[in-house]
Amino acid sequence: MFYWVKTPNWVSKIWPSLIWQMPAKRGDVYISFDDGPHPTVTPWVLKTLENYQAKASFFCIGDNVIKYPSVFQQVLAAGHTIGNHTYRHYNAWHVSKQQYVKDIQEAEILINSELFRPPYGKISPWLANSILRQTNVKKIVMWTVLSADFDTEISSEQVVNNVMNNVQPGSIIVFHDSEKAFPHLQKALPALLQHCQKMDWICKAL
Numbered sequence: 001m002f003y004w005v006k007t008p009n010w011v012s013k014i015w016p017s018l019i020w021q022m023p024a025k026r027g028d029v030y031i032s033f034d035d036g037p038h039p040t041v042t043p044w045v046l047k048t049l050e051n052y053q054a055k056a057s058f059f060c061i062g063d064n065v066i067k068y069p070s071v072f073q074q075v076l077a078a079g080h081t082i083g084n085h086t087y088r089h090y091n092a093w094h095v096s097k098q099q100y101v102k103d104i105q106e107a108e109i110l111i112n113s114e115l116f117r118p119p120y121g122k123i124s125p126w127l128a129n130s131i132l133r134q135t136n137v138k139k140i141v142m143w144t145v146l147s148a149d150f151d152t153e154i155s156s157e158q159v160v161n162n163v164m165n166n167v168q169p170g171s172i173i174v175f176h177d178s179e180k181a182f183p184h185l186q187k188a189l190p191a192l193l194q195h196c197q198k199m200d201w202i203c204k205a206l
């Protein structure tokens with residue numbers, strides 16, 4: 001499986017309309033979670049964030065919001081930011097632009113947010129333009145550091161290293177509140193939160 005753990009600078013330069021990182025000035029770090037809400041993983045994430053007084057951003061799948069509405073409400077009640085991650089977790093390369101935009105519109109009935117993150121990070125300039133024109137999305141949020149917590153072929157130590165070796169103030173870090181990522185997440189999230197605390201960085205929602 002190929003992916004960049006740290007987004008190369010040239011990628012963010014040719015894609016200035018997408019958000020790859022935040023200003024580094026104040027020492028803030030932006031943790032994000034994709035693919036929830038999930039009935040057990042998301043509550044664990046909420047509790048862990050609370051232990052460190054950390055805020056984060058949750059890019060939710062519409063279908064999961066319908067399945068687990070009370071978990072979704074817990075995310076909102078805890079003061080985190082939510083974002084749209086489509087209704088059916090479409091891969092943009094596999095469906096038409098029209099179908100993809102319609103899926104985001106379906107999700108935004110449930111997820112009231114101006115933030116959007118494309119599943120699998122798949123997006124094209126013309127698709128981005130359609131999304132910004134035809135939906136409530138104002139910001140398409142990518143990431144600085146991919147934890148790769150979804151990769152079951154690497155060790156949890158590797159996931160911890162992916163995050164710890166690349167996180168800096170202003171970084172947007174991606175985790176997943178999903179079943180598949182949970183074993184890695186249980187190691188990597190507390191490690192990151194401890195590191196931020198030690199460095200005096202503040203974990204903020206987007």
Ligand SMILES: [Zn+2]
Pocket residue numbers: 034035085089118119120
């Ligand atoms: Zn996803």
